[in-house]
Amino acid sequence: MSACSASAAPVAEGVVPFRGDRQAGIVTPAQDRLHFVALDLTTDNRERVRALLQKWTSAAERMTAGAETAPGGAVGGNPDGPPADTGEALGLPAAKLTLTFGVGPGFFDKLGLDPALRPAGLAELPRFTLDQLDPALSGGDLCIQACADDPQVAVHAVRNLVRIGFGTTSVRWSQLGFGRTSSTSTAQATPRNLFGFKDGTRNLKAEDGAELLDQHVWVQPGDGPAWLAGGTYLVARRIRMHVEIWDRTSLAEQEAIVGRTKGEGAPLGAAGEFDTADFAAIGPDGLPRIGEVAHIRLASPEALNGVRILRRGYNFVDGSDGQGHLNAGLFFVAFMRDPHAQFVPMQRALANKDVMMEYIEHTGSAVFACPPGLSDGQYWAQPLLEA
Amino acid sequence: MSACSASAAPVAEGVVPFRGDRQAGIVTPAQDRLHFVALDLTTDNRERVRALLQKWTSAAERMTAGAETAPGGAVGGNPDGPPADTGEALGLPAAKLTLTFGVGPGFFDKLGLDPALRPAGLAELPRFTLDQLDPALSGGDLCIQACADDPQVAVHAVRNLVRIGFGTTSVRWSQLGFGRTSSTSTAQATPRNLFGFKDGTRNLKAEDGAELLDQHVWVQPGDGPAWLAGGTYLVARRIRMHVEIWDRTSLAEQEAIVGRTKGEGAPLGAAGEFDTADFAAIGPDGLPRIGEVAHIRLASPEALNGVRILRRGYNFVDGSDGQGHLNAGLFFVAFMRDPHAQFVPMQRALANKDVMMEYIEHTGSAVFACPPGLSDGQYWAQPLLEA
Numbered sequence: 001m002s003a004c005s006a007s008a009a010p011v012a013e014g015v016v017p018f019r020g021d022r023q024a025g026i027v028t029p030a031q032d033r034l035h036f037v038a039l040d041l042t043t044d045n046r047e048r049v050r051a052l053l054q055k056w057t058s059a060a061e062r063m064t065a066g067a068e069t070a071p072g073g074a075v076g077g078n079p080d081g082p083p084a085d086t087g088e089a090l091g092l093p094a095a096k097l098t099l100t101f102g103v104g105p106g107f108f109d110k111l112g113l114d115p116a117l118r119p120a121g122l123a124e125l126p127r128f129t130l131d132q133l134d135p136a137l138s139g140g141d142l143c144i145q146a147c148a149d150d151p152q153v154a155v156h157a158v159r160n161l162v163r164i165g166f167g168t169t170s171v172r173w174s175q176l177g178f179g180r181t182s183s184t185s186t187a188q189a190t191p192r193n194l195f196g197f198k199d200g201t202r203n204l205k206a207e208d209g210a211e212l213l214d215q216h217v218w219v220q221p222g223d224g225p226a227w228l229a230g231g232t233y234l235v236a237r238r239i240r241m242h243v244e245i246w247d248r249t250s251l252a253e254q255e256a257i258v259g260r261t262k263g264e265g266a267p268l269g270a271a272g273e274f275d276t277a278d279f280a281a282i283g284p285d286g287l288p289r290i291g292e293v294a295h296i297r298l299a300s301p302e303a304l305n306g307v308r309i310l311r312r313g314y315n316f317v318d319g320s321d322g323q324g325h326l327n328a329g330l331f332f333v334a335f336m337r338d339p340h341a342q343f344v345p346m347q348r349a350l351a352n353k354d355v356m357m358e359y360i361e362h363t364g365s366a367v368f369a370c371p372p373g374l375s376d377g378q379y380w381a382q383p384l385l386e387a
Numbered sequence: 388m389s390a391c392s393a394s395a396a397p398v399a400e401g402v403v404p405f406r407g408d409r410q411a412g413i414v415t416p417a418q419d420r421l422h423f424v425a426l427d428l429t430t431d432n433r434e435r436v437r438a439l440l441q442k443w444t445s446a447a448e449r450m451t452a453g454a455e456t457a458p459g460g461a462v463g464g465n466p467d468g469p470p471a472d473t474g475e476a477l478g479l480p481a482a483k484l485t486l487t488f489g490v491g492p493g494f495f496d497k498l499g500l501d502p503a504l505r506p507a508g509l510a511e512l513p514r515f516t517l518d519q520l521d522p523a524l525s526g527g528d529l530c531i532q533a534c535a536d537d538p539q540v541a542v543h544a545v546r547n548l549v550r551i552g553f554g555t556t557s558v559r560w561s562q563l564g565f566g567r568t569s570s571t572s573t574a575q576a577t578p579r580n581l582f583g584f585k586d587g588t589r590n591l592k593a594e595d596g597a598e599l600l601d602q603h604v605w606v607q608p609g610d611g612p613a614w615l616a617g618g619t620y621l622v623a624r625r626i627r628m629h630v631e632i633w634d635r636t637s638l639a640e641q642e643a644i645v646g647r648t649k650g651e652g653a654p655l656g657a658a659g660e661f662d663t664a665d666f667a668a669i670g671p672d673g674l675p676r677i678g679e680v681a682h683i684r685l686a687s688p689e690a691l692n693g694v695r696i697l698r699r700g701y702n703f704v705d706g707s708d709g710q711g712h713l714n715a716g717l718f719f720v721a722f723m724r725d726p727h728a729q730f731v732p733m734q735r736a737l738a739n740k741d742v743m744m745e746y747i748e749h750t751g752s753a754v755f756a757c758p759p760g761l762s763d764g765q766y767w768a769q770p771l772l773e774a
Contacts, residue, residue, distance in 0.1 A: 033565075035704065042711075079639040086634050087583020087649055088702075091576070136709060151538075151565035152579075155704050159581075159713060163634045170711030176704050178420075178538035178563065189478070192539075194546075196474020247473050247550045252466040262474055315475075317422065317542050317563050318705060322523060324429075324557030326546060 014149075015094045018064040020373040025098030026232060026310065026335050027206040027213065029185035031147040034177030034314040035154040036236065036331065037162065038140025038366055039169040041110045049111060050385045052168045056161055057379035060101075063157045066094030086163065089156035097148040097157055101380045102234050102368030106141035117384055119224040119369050121233045121339050128351035128362065137238050137364030140172045145234070145333065147312075151176070173364065175238065177314020177331050184312055190265060190273065193330050194241050194315050195359070197258050198265035201273055202300070204310040216308045216342070217335050227383035230372030232335045235309075235343045238316075238364030241329040246359045257355045259294030267296065279303075293353045304346055309336040329360070339367050401536075402481045405451040407760040412485030413619060413697065413722050414593040414600065416572035418534040421564030421701040422541040423623065423718065424549065425527025425753055426556040428497045436498060437772045439555045443548055444766035447488075450544045453481030473550065476543035484535040484544055488767045489621050489755025493528035504771055506611040506756050508620045508726050515738035515749065524625050524751030527559045532621070532720065538563070560751065562625065564701020564718050571699055577652060577660065580717050581628050581702050582746070584645050585652030588660055589687070591697040603695045603729070604722050614770035617759030619722045622696075622730045625703075625751030628716040633746045644742045646681030654683065666690075680740045691733055696723040716747070726754050 016024045041049060108118045144161055146154040155176070162171055181193045182200030186207045193199040204216055214220060221229040246254070251262060259277070260267055267277035269289040279297055281289040290297055301308050312335065317328040336342040351357060371381060403411045428436065495505040531548055533541040542563070549558055568580045569587030573594045580586040591603055601607060608616040633641070638649060646664070647654055654664035656676040666684055668676040677684055688695050699722065704715040723729040738744060758768060 037707075040711075078637075079642075080637050082635050083583070083638045083641070083649065085583075086581075086630070088579045088581050090579060090583065090650065152702065155565065155581075155702070155715075159630060159715070162713065163631065166631065166635075171707040171713060172711075174704070174707045174713060176563075176565065176706070178542065178565070192475045192477060194473075194475050194542075196470070196472075196477070243473070243546060244550065244553065248469050248553075250465075250467050251470045254470070255466075262470065263477065315539065315542070317561070319563070320424075320558040320561045324427075324559075326549065326558060326561060328542075328546070 012066060012094065014096055015066055016064060016096050016098050018061045018099070018374070019376060021230060022218070022373045023100050023231070023370055024064070024373075025100035025145055025147050026217070026312070026370070027184055028098050028147070029188055029206070030180040030182060030312055031096050031098070032149045032180060033147065033151040033154050034331070035146045035151070035158045035174065036177070036333070037144050037158045037174040038104070038172045039142045039144070039162070039165060040106065040172045041141045041168065042170050043168050044110050044112065046111050046385060048168050052165055053381055053385065054379045055164050057374065059160060059164055060099040060157070060380075063160065064094065064097045064099055066097075086156065086160055089153050092150055092153055095148040095150035095153040097146065097153050099157055099161075100145040100147075100234070100370060102143045102370040103381060103384070104140050104142065104366065104368050106139070107384075110141060113384060117225050117227065119228050121224070122367060122369055123340065125339065125365060125367060126344060126348075128347050130351055130357055130361070131365070132361045132363055133365050134363050137173050139366050140368070142169065143234065143236070143366065143368045151178070175316060175331050177316050179315040181313040181315055181330055182311040184310065194243055194328055195246055195254070195258075197254075197260060197262055198273060200311050201260075201265055202296075204308055216337055217310050219337055223337065227371060228369055231370050232337065233339045234368045234370050235332075235334050235336065235339050236364070236366045236368075237332040237362050239330045239332055240327065240361045240363045242325070242359050242361070243328055244325050256291055257295060259290045259296035268294070293355055295350070295354055295356050298349045298354050299346055304349065307342050307346055309334045309342050309346070335370070399453065399481065401483055402453055403451060403483050403485050405448045405486070405761070406763060408617060409605070409760045410487050410618070410757055411451070411760075412487035412532055412534050413604070413699070413757070414571055415485050415534070416575055416593070417567040417569060417699055418483050418485070419536045419567060420534065420538040420541050421718070422533045422538070422545045422561065423564070423720070424531050424545045424561040425491070425559045426529045426531070426549070426552060427493065427559045428528045428555065429557050430555055431497050431499065433498050433772060435555050439552055440768055440772065441766045442551050444761065446547060446551055447486040447544070450547065451481065451484045451486055453484075473543065473547055476540050479537055479540055482535040482537035482540040484533065484540050486544055486548075487532040487534075487621070487757060489530045489757040490768060490771070491527050491529065491753065491755050493526070494771075497528060500771060504612050504614065506615050508611070509754060509756055510727065512726065512752060512754060513731060513735075515734050517738055517744055517748070518752070519748045519750055520752050521750050524560050526753050527755070529556065530621065530623070530753065530755045538565070562703060562718050564703050566702040568700040568702055568717055569698040571697065581630055581715055582633050582641070582645075584641075584647060584649055585660060587698050588647075588652055589683075591695055603724055604697050606724055610724065614758060615756055618757050619724065620726050621755045621757050622719075622721050622723065622726050623751070623753045623755075624719040624749050626717045626719055627714065627748045627750050629712070629746050629748070630715055631712050643678055644682060646677045646683035655681070680742055682737070682741050682743050685736045685741050686733055691736065694729050694733055696721045696729050696733070722757070
């Protein structure tokens, strides 16, 4: 791949370039906060959808540049019309806002697009053991992932895009994430999920270089329809975590389930977080030091024929569940070249064998195809609507 | 009142003292993030409740000091028992965590406390015009307000207190807030709510001094039962904001409804945010420059016989509403000396006349009595349980 053209240009502090070979918000170092929205098309009119995608793209470009959040930024021209911007981010910095766009199966169905344009990766995921998916928290014809270091900036962006989409799209579901659960850069410390463990130590990272990222994250020419080459797939899973039950489990049991120590995050039997996990080591009891069904073994490339994904999830708490518990968990977001060759075997292994499944529940699921980045003047999904 | 004893002691950066004449989290400069939980007692056994409040107090003191979040902090002593701490905030700073405690009407009823201990301010609020209260988002026997600059720290605190309460309390409802909507210190810039307007410009602030705060915020000796003197009442209202409808309203109409300009936040007819609102001024059309039913007029001390409150609310987005809209709004939290003499007349005026009511809906409501601060060795609500 050529170097990312936009990233070479000087940009203001806290601004992540919107245009380039790749969409931002994928290998971009994971920001602190997330607002993710899945939308449905409420029209089958291609021209209206095209007009919306043009408007969205220009609004997204403005917002990621911080233009609408600059102090003294315009709140709207004509006082007799609605303000051009909703205003709640006035005075806030760009906060590394990225807006990442994807299309779901319904985008092709509802607009009656040429079947040759529909990528195979959007085929429905199989049902996994113990799945408890809520249709109201699953699927979607389009998605927009907003990440920023300030939640008000991420919420502002989604809310304004939703507003612009009124009459053409409606919100299917949305999810706020308050703390990242993965690093996507070696410059970032590994954060902790709501089970209290460091999460994503072995995640793919921007610094892993083009070869690994091409192999695992970016759709390659020849993988499918040409428009998606250089893009990727986004798999979202809303994972409710039964933290109250987990919290009553012993530390030794928690560490055995995960396969790492809780404090340092080291693979069992090793000392440091980034030490190599020795899956062959036998403990004093004659059993594998890292159990046969430990989470880090089941999800490891070693156990999955080399499968890796780029995780970019967030912790969430959505109030309480009406039964005396917090409605909390992990909103899993991962990017990959082929969901069916990567996410599916990984999740199948976990769903069937991971003891952690006793403490979690997958309540939402969606897959989107994320086009490559935009060059100057292009708008989101342009090749699909001008094909 | 004597000076707050704890605040004189040197404390680590990012640590708000837990003990003192007042509870922290009230006039403390409003932190960026909130996790609020209302709990119900699942027992009528006073001894068990007393034991819980002792455990809670010592956990709250440890957590606000950052003890449980220090790098390398213990995750638990005995590996065969559950970890002492859930761990997700390991490595994070104290982040100005405050934990503010209150009791609701059920605390007195369920424990059969002496009726003389029950403060009059906990009497049920009247139903206001257009109230759409959901019982599942209202009330509670106890509340804990966790505020911090890092949401993971606030969530961690609530989650661990909920965990410690298992068997004695259960979660009734909980609310995450992602952005503050008021300043409680003149050192803070006025933030914006999800209608895009600066909110809380005329809020009571810590710097207003003891006389004003005693008059409006702190329960005074003689106001009611002695245990609450030096404490305050907390009124919580979950206010759903129909942002999609608001966003289609003209800028001029929005500003007329609020009574301020959107950009600067100046009272209509004035230039600067903190300029005095001239409620007598007549515009070129012969009508009052700030309308008779403008929000800032209806809620002003001038219109309410001098009533003022200390607001400390947060923006929220709780996913979507299943009808294509974001489930977003303002979680109103305010502290005051007497809800029935302050919140009730203010909310009655707004509910009956404020045009903004067309764009909002009150979906949750609760009132709690917050005791004064704790001296060394005291635990939350001790005077109530040892009376």
